[in-house]
Amino acid sequence: MRVLAAILWKDLVTEWRSRDRVVAMLVFSLLVVMVFHFALPDGTGREIATHAPGLLWVAFVFAALIGLNRAFAMELENDALAGLALTPMDRGWVFMGKALSNVLLIGIAQGLTAAAFALVFDIDLLSSAGSLALVFLLGTLGISSVGTLFSAMAARTRFREVLLPILLLPALFPVLAGAVEGTMEAIRDGGASFASIQLLLVVDGIYWIICFIGFDFVLDE
Amino acid sequence: MAVLGPNGAGKSTLLRILAGLARPTAGSISIRRGGREPDGRGRARAWVGFAGHTTFLYPELTARENLVFQGRVQGVVDPGLRADQLLEEEGLTAVADRRAGSFSRGMAQRLSIARALVQDPPLLLLDEPFTGLDRRAGDRLSERLQRLRSEGRTILLVTHDLLRASEIADTALVLLAGRIVQQAEGSSIERAALETTYAEALESEVPTE
Amino acid sequence: MTAETNGFGPVATRTRTASGALLGVLLIAYAYTVVTAPIDATQGVIQKILYVHVPLAYGAYLGFVVTALGGALYLWKADEKWDRLAVSGAEVGVIFCTLMLVTGPIWARGTWGKWWSWDPRLTVTLLLWFVYLAYLLLRNFSEGGSRTARFAGVYGLVGAALIPLNYFVIEIFGGRGMHPENLERGSLGEGMGMPFVIGNLTLFVAFAYLLLLRWEVETLRARNLAESVDPVALAREEIGT
Numbered sequence: 264m265r266v267l268a269a270i271l272w273k274d275l276v277t278e279w280r281s282r283d284r285v286v287a288m289l290v291f292s293l294l295v296v297m298v299f300h301f302a303l304p305d306g307t308g309r310e311i312a313t314h315a316p317g318l319l320w321v322a323f324v325f326a327a328l329i330g331l332n333r334a335f336a337m338e339l340e341n342d343a344l345a346g347l348a349l350t351p352m353d354r355g356w357v358f359m360g361k362a363l364s365n366v367l368l369i370g371i372a373q374g375l376t377a378a379a380f381a382l383v384f385d386i387d388l389l390s391s392a393g394s395l396a397l398v399f400l401l402g403t404l405g406i407s408s409v410g411t412l413f414s415a416m417a418a419r420t421r422f423r424e425v426l427l428p429i430l431l432l433p434a435l436f437p438v439l440a441g442a443v444e445g446t447m448e449a450i451r452d453g454g455a456s457f458a459s460i461q462l463l464l465v466v467d468g469i470y471w472i473i474c475f476i477g478f479d480f481v482l483d484e
Numbered sequence: 485m486a487v488l489g490p491n492g493a494g495k496s497t498l499l500r501i502l503a504g505l506a507r508p509t510a511g512s513i514s515i516r517r518g519g520r521e522p523d524g525r526g527r528a529r530a531w532v533g534f535a536g537h538t539t540f541l542y543p544e545l546t547a548r549e550n551l552v553f554q555g556r557v558q559g560v561v562d563p564g565l566r567a568d569q570l571l572e573e574e575g576l577t578a579v580a581d582r583r584a585g586s587f588s589r590g591m592a593q594r595l596s597i598a599r600a601l602v603q604d605p606p607l608l609l610l611d612e613p614f615t616g617l618d619r620r621a622g623d624r625l626s627e628r629l630q631r632l633r634s635e636g637r638t639i640l641l642v643t644h645d646l647l648r649a650s651e652i653a654d655t656a657l658v659l660l661a662g663r664i665v666q667q668a669e670g671s672s673i674e675r676a677a678l679e680t681t682y683a684e685a686l687e688s689e690v691p692t693e
Numbered sequence: 694m695t696a697e698t699n700g701f702g703p704v705a706t707r708t709r710t711a712s713g714a715l716l717g718v719l720l721i722a723y724a725y726t727v728v729t730a731p732i733d734a735t736q737g738v739i740q741k742i743l744y745v746h747v748p749l750a751y752g753a754y755l756g757f758v759v760t761a762l763g764g765a766l767y768l769w770k771a772d773e774k775w776d777r778l779a780v781s782g783a784e785v786g787v788i789f790c791t792l793m794l795v796t797g798p799i800w801a802r803g804t805w806g807k808w809w810s811w812d813p814r815l816t817v818t819l820l821l822w823f824v825y826l827a828y829l830l831l832r833n834f835s836e837g838g839s840r841t842a843r844f845a846g847v848y849g850l851v852g853a854a855l856i857p858l859n860y861f862v863i864e865i866f867g868g869r870g871m872h873p874e875n876l877e878r879g880s881l882g883e884g885m886g887m888p889f890v891i892g893n894l895t896l897f898v899a900f901a902y903l904l905l906l907r908w909e910v911e912t913l914r915a916r917n918l919a920e921s922v923d924p925v926a927l928a929r930e931e932i933g934t
Contacts, residue, residue, distance in 0.1 A: 436855070436859055437855070661927065
């Protein structure tokens with residue numbers, strides 16, 4: 264457990280001092296929102312509202328890819344990853360620490376992106392902010408779990424920036440299905456349905472367990 | 485103990501397997517200390533400190549923070565105290581709050597060794613620690629290792645620097661093509677003897693275990 | 694030959710040969726039953742593609758089961774032969790999967806006029822295809838034998854969870870299906886059952902045969918590689934004698 268806390272602290276402090284990941288994610292997703300604005304026809308609020316959840320999550324996934332790519336870059340710099348691999352504790356905790364720090368950082372970028380999205384497309388997200396936050400959180404937990412595992416793998420292969428999306432996107436399908444649906448329900452009905460939440464919980468649970476166990480094998484040389 | 489051998493003999497691999505960083509494809513490892521054995525691979529890692537060519541340091545964190553972090557990762561009880569202790573031993577107290585990214589190679593090396601010692605391991609593995617160090621830094625390291633040895637630690641040192649090896653090592657292990665071909669007295673390490681060993685081993689083509 | 698390069702002994706070779714022979718016979722029977730099957734009243738000749746498309750599913754999905762199991766066994770036992778089985782499963786499976794994705798739309802176009810639809814089964818098959826591709830690319834881009842095998846094993850586990858998960862997701866969240874729902878005995882016309890039975894059998898045997906073949910090739914390849922690397926010679930070069 265303390266390993267988890269230590270890694271979380273380390274990632275956040277490092278990020279705070281260099282700020283490179285959150286900034287990169289933010290800039291990128293804002294650009295994506297702009298592109299959407301220009302690419303889509305001049306729809307009124309109502310039309311965009313039906314597509315908004317999907318678009319929003321597309322922006323989130325792109326941002327997450329940017330953030331995840333960099334997540335292990337710092338670990339590889341001085342081969343610090345090997346330092347982590349030396350822990351006598353269960354290596355799954357290293358995974359949890361990394362994954363949770365990713366959740367936090369991606370979450371920050373998400374929140375700001377959602378705000379920008381709401382402004383640009385004139386959609387009211389504030390009234391369902393609570394349930395939206397829940398859906399965002401659950402979705403990001405899903406993205407972060409497999410995202411962290413795969414980015415650790417991709418970091419040690421050739422073409423890591425290309426490989427990460429290839430590995431990650433198929434695995435995100437169930438997460439996105441639940442997240443987009445939940446977001447739509449939150450905006451439209453003021454609260455996400457139990458079915459969506461349940462799906463997200465199940466997917467997250469399965470993914471976190473698999474990644475917790477699998478991370479040990481990824482940390483070996 | 486110095487571990488010697490030509491490139492590709494498997495010295496680094498051996499060290500990494502002993503440290504728990506890599507899994508062996510065949511065979512097994514056993515570690516014992518005063519008749520006791522660790523339970524499980526994870527626990528065994530606590531008994532081993534490893535420092536390689538790369539420093540395993542986070543450039544954005546200060547020296548002290550790096551040590552405290554590693555302490556937590558290793559499950560050390562009071563990492564702050566231990567960090568201060570190690571900084572003093574390595575003579576780095578003055579730069580304790582400077583970012584590790586700004587350190588010179590020699591300083592980074594010392595910090596890296598401090599990092600390896602954080603959990604006070606009885607076994608220390610060093611992979612080419614003398615590379616890139618000037619004469620003074622090398623002497624300093626040599627002294628440090630001797631001091632560590634006198635504290636009762638076992639040190640396995642992979643190096644190409646035969647002079648240093650003969651200075652410090654009690655025993656020398658010579659590796660060739662993935663096998664141990666000789667075990668000898670540390671002080672007898674010198675270039676000519678080594679070359680002979682290689683030649684003999686290759687001649688016989690069936691190296692000794 | 695070291696311990697790492699075994700794993701495909703004489704029993705396996707004989708099984709492979711036997712299944713090859715069986716396959717030959719079955720293919721003839723298969724072709725015969727497909728050609729002589731009655732033409733469907735509503736769908737026309739194109740309906741016969743289903744006799745190929747449906748049985749392909751076995752190979753496509755079994756392929757990934759083999760990959761995931763092989764990977765898991767490798768992670769557990771660290772015996773390379775399981776990893777070789779895993780990659781064989783993936784390569785054979787991806788072929789079956791690709792064929793499914795080709796024959797499916799052909800049938801759809803022929804009967805419904807649309808090349809594609811997002812119906813559950815087709816979507817999951819498409820996803821499976823992407824997972825296969827990702828798996829093979831991961832292997833391709835990785836460096837180092839044991840690292841590749843380990844990463845592949847872990848990815849196989851994720852994929853194994855992913856496929857059934859997706860099936861449920863798509864079922865829940867809507868499938869506007871064009872897929873003929875159940876191929877129960879009763880719903881088929883006269884004489885249409887036989888081609889499916891033979892077809893299933895044939896393609897299952899084809900899968901088994903190709904899998905064993907690929908596994909054998911991979912074992913031979915590994916054996917070859919191990920024998921061509923002589924550590925003593927390398928040491929010689931290094932020292933300069």
